[in-house]
Amino acid sequence: MNLADEQTLVQQAKRGDGAAFGELVRLHQSAVFNVAYRLLGRRRDAEDAAQEAFLRAFRALDTFEAERPFAPWAKRIAANVALNWLESERVKPLVLEADLQETADSRTDLDEWAHTGETPEQAVMAQEQEQHIRREILRLPPRYRVVIELRHFQELSYEEVAAAVKRPLSDVKSDLFRARKMLAEQLKE
Amino acid sequence: MTHLDEFTLNEYLDQALDEAAHRQAAAHLATCPTCQAALAELQGVFAALEQVRELPLTADLVPRILPHLAPEPSPLWARLVLLLQAVGATIMLGLLWSSVQETVQQTGLQLESAILQRLEQVLAQWQAVWAWGTAVFSQPPSFTITPNMITTQWLLLLGLALAAWVVGNRLLLKE
Secondary structure (H helix, E strand, O other): OOHHHHHHHHHHHHOOOHHHHHHHHHHHHHHHHHHHHHHHOOHHHHHHHHHHHHHHHHHOHHHOOOOOOHHHHHHHHHHHHHHHHHHOOOOOOOOOHHHHHOOOOOOOOHHHHHHHOOOHHHHHHHHHHHHHHHHHHHHOOHHHHHHHHHHHHOOOOHHHHHHHHOOOHHHHHHHHHHHHHHHHHHHHO | OOOOOHHHHHHHHOOOOOHHHHHHHHHHHOOOHHHHHHHHHHHHHHHHHHOOOOOOOOOOOHHHHHHHHOOOOOOHHHHHHHHHHHHHHHHHHHHHHHHHHHHHHOOHHHHHHHHHHHHHHHHHHHHHHHHHHHHHHHOOOOOOOOOOOOHHHHHHHHHHHHHHHHHHHHHHHHO
16 A cells, blocks of 8 residues: 555544544554564563554544654554553563563464575574574563664664653663663673 | 774664764774674674564454544533533523613614613622622522622622633533
8 A cells, every 4th residue: 555545544534434544453553563562572462552552543643644654653652552561560571481482483384484595494593593582672671672672673763762752862872772782792692 | 092982883883973973983993803893792783683573463453443443422520511511501691681682672872872881880889799799708698599689799690600611611621
């Protein structure tokens, strides 16, 4: 769907058209879910957070300019929902090794890797490395996880990250650089 | 040799340094093994994060979200405030109707004269309002609403109705 078609859906949704908003959800639910999953680590929690993010987006449509792409805005809301839930302890933090093992639900079907040109051994190693970094992200304090998410996965600038989390730019930079340092130390192990 | 600090290394990788600072950092990195190692460590983190791929969503969220899109009804207290305002306004209009009708029926100079006379009466009685109010509060309440109330009592009643309307609307707008 091109941006013009999406803008039409947004404008219809702004006028209260639930079906149009439902179409926006269908288009972007996977991306929004993945934001929440990277931050929360459990599939069920991530689905609930994604649902909450879309509901907040619907209620805040009046403040959204239809000319802008919808997905980045929805993903930022999802990041804030996940952060709120982590800080309010609405979701249990992943502390047990057993919990962290839950994150190992990345692709397990090696046939999926066949089209990438990698050997099965390379595919397994890549999958293990991905699971490792996911687990290490989930070990970070919530504030650090969110800045990693917004900078690396949503590719926001420092200033955009600061605006999204409503914190001073210097604090956001400190958190981001410390988070990267923590990840670097964990990845050495 | 002064090494690049953590902030500079991170901003260098994020391409967030200005042109001069970037050139300076690049020049230092070209000759400093310690900073090269620190940069490589950071680059390892960037590369590892790039390996995280998106997972497929196995549940459809649309049926879970659509039922919640209906506008939320106003809370009961807000509807009660609105109802009280409407009833109060209707009563006030009903009681004032005979006076308003009489004033509207006067035409031309008579209307102008009547309004000026009314204003003079209101202004003349304004000072009596405070004295009347003091007298009311110093006595046991015996206030009844009738069409023959004196002007000062009407003014006080109108003032109270206006205050209730403003407060009610502030609460409703805030909701």
